[in-house]
Amino acid sequence: MEFLVNIEINWPPDADPVLKEELFAAELLRGQELSRQGKQRRLWRVPGRWANWALWNVEDATELHASISSLPLYPWMNVTVHPLAQHPNDPLMLGIEMPED
Secondary structure (H helix, E strand, C coil): CEEEEEEEECCCCCCCHHHHHHHHHHHHHHHHHHHHCCCEEEEEECCCCCEEEEEEECCCHHHHHHHHHCCCCHHHEEEEEEECCCCCCCHHHHCCCCCCC
């Protein structure tokens, strides 16, 4: 099942900088693990913010929650989840090739 997920990090400005460095390094590694497992398929940064949009492909909402909550920065995240369903006019499903940028 596919989900489009928006995550925004709300890191406290007065938090310990050493903890921040450790957690952000661990976040990078855990995010890469989830990508290698095929759970996080795409990831886009939101310019100018500590935020991203990602396309997740997991069994169900329970697996999505387990995956997102396994991220080290989860306690400081605002997460918005949008379940996705196939559309009959999806260019990929119709075999339409998109031009390169």
